[in-house]
Amino acid sequence: MEEEVLDFILDETISDDDDDCQEEGEKSEFSNFSFEELGRLTKDKKFVTYSSQLMPLVKLAHGITCKRKGCKLPLSYCSKSIGSAMLFTWKCSGGHTGGSWYSQPWYHRMLAGNLQLAASLLISGNSYTKVALMFKFAGIAFISNDTFNRVQKMYVVPAVEEYWDEMQHEMFSRLTTETEIHLVGDGRNDSPGYSSQFCTYTLSNAVTKEIIHMEMIDSREVDGKSVNMELLGFERAMKRVMKEDIKIKEITTDAHSSISAKLSKYSIPQNLWTFSIDN
Numbered sequence: 585m586e587e588e589v590l591d592f593i594l595d596e597t598i599s600d601d602d603d604d605c606q607e608e609g610e611k612s613e614f615s616n617f618s619f620e621e622l623g624r625l626t627k628d629k630k631f632v633t634y635s636s637q638l639m640p641l642v643k644l645a646h647g648i649t650c651k652r653k654g655c656k657l658p659l660s661y662c663s664k665s666i667g668s669a670m671l672f673t674w675k676c677s678g679g680h681t682g683g684s685w686y687s688q689p690w691y692h693r694m695l696a697g698n699l700q701l702a703a704s705l706l707i708s709g710n711s712y713t714k715v716a717l718m719f720k721f722a723g724i725a726f727i728s729n730d731t732f733n734r735v736q737k738m739y740v741v742p743a744v745e746e747y748w749d750e751m752q753h754e755m756f757s758r759l760t761t762e763t764e765i766h767l768v769g770d771g772r773n774d775s776p777g778y779s780s781q782f783c784t785y786t787l788s789n790a791v792t793k794e795i796i797h798m799e800m801i802d803s804r805e806v807d808g809k810s811v812n813m814e815l816l817g818f819e820r821a822m823k824r825v826m827k828e829d830i831k832i833k834e835i836t837t838d839a840h841s842s843i844s845a846k847l848s849k850y851s852i853p854q855n856l857w858t859f860s861i862d863n
């Protein structure tokens with residue numbers, strides 16, 4: 585199914601006529617873009633439009649004959665999709681290039697809509713395959729899996745990590761001034777049973793519900809024994825939190841014997857430890 589989706593998406597060319605549409609790669613029209621401009625582009629309203637609606641508009645704006653001096657040959661227009669954007673190019677039969685027009689503005693070296701779609705897909709917790717399938721059913725051009733992965737790796741993940749680090753730093757500063765806090769810890773595996781590959785261990789504040797720290801464990805770190813991932817996640821998360829000057833009133837975790845065996849390690853009296861009965 586995924587391959588079918590990708591086949592649909594990858595550089596689908598929609599030609600308005602039989603002329604070859606000139607390839608145009610990603611380019612930069614605005615080399616000194618500011619964050620204000622990025623904010624404006626992000627908030628700018630986008631709409632679903634049809635190529636059959638846009639093409640007459642582009643032709644109306646750029647005419648039907650070549651504007652080169654002495655050449656009045658008719659212009660031919662063609663269009664192709666670049667991810668979710670549409671590129672129109674036109675030239676005359678004498679070989680004069682007329683111009684090009686993109687349906688999306690540029691942000692650095694990326695078309696802004698492609699960038700925002702990739703980022704929105706990830707931060708809304710969706711899967712590329714499912715969203716791409718929805719676009720396929722709706723007949724809307726969409727970004728490729730490669731574009732999505734590139735944006736995720738180069739822009740979104742670093743931005744999320746930077747923002748999280750700032751938030752956590754502020755939270756720790758605040759928590760050190762508070763009296764005592766009640767920690768709640770729990771691990772969640774990517775799949776049930778003994779075959780999970782990843783576990784996310786979370787420590788949160790029971791009163792404010794804020795997540796204080798998260799650790800991601802790969803089963804390869806525990807020699808493939810996925811049942812041990814939660815313990816490792818708990819240990820790492822506690823190690824991180826104990827670095828801060830936070831007064832702990834109580835800790836609630838799952839009733840794993842391996843976790844309770846680690847009680848003494850954190851100098852927290854056993855009577856402050858409570859166990860969740862919901863595993």
Ligand SMILES: [Zn+2]
Pocket residue numbers: 650651652655656657676677678679680
């Ligand atoms: Zn011409």
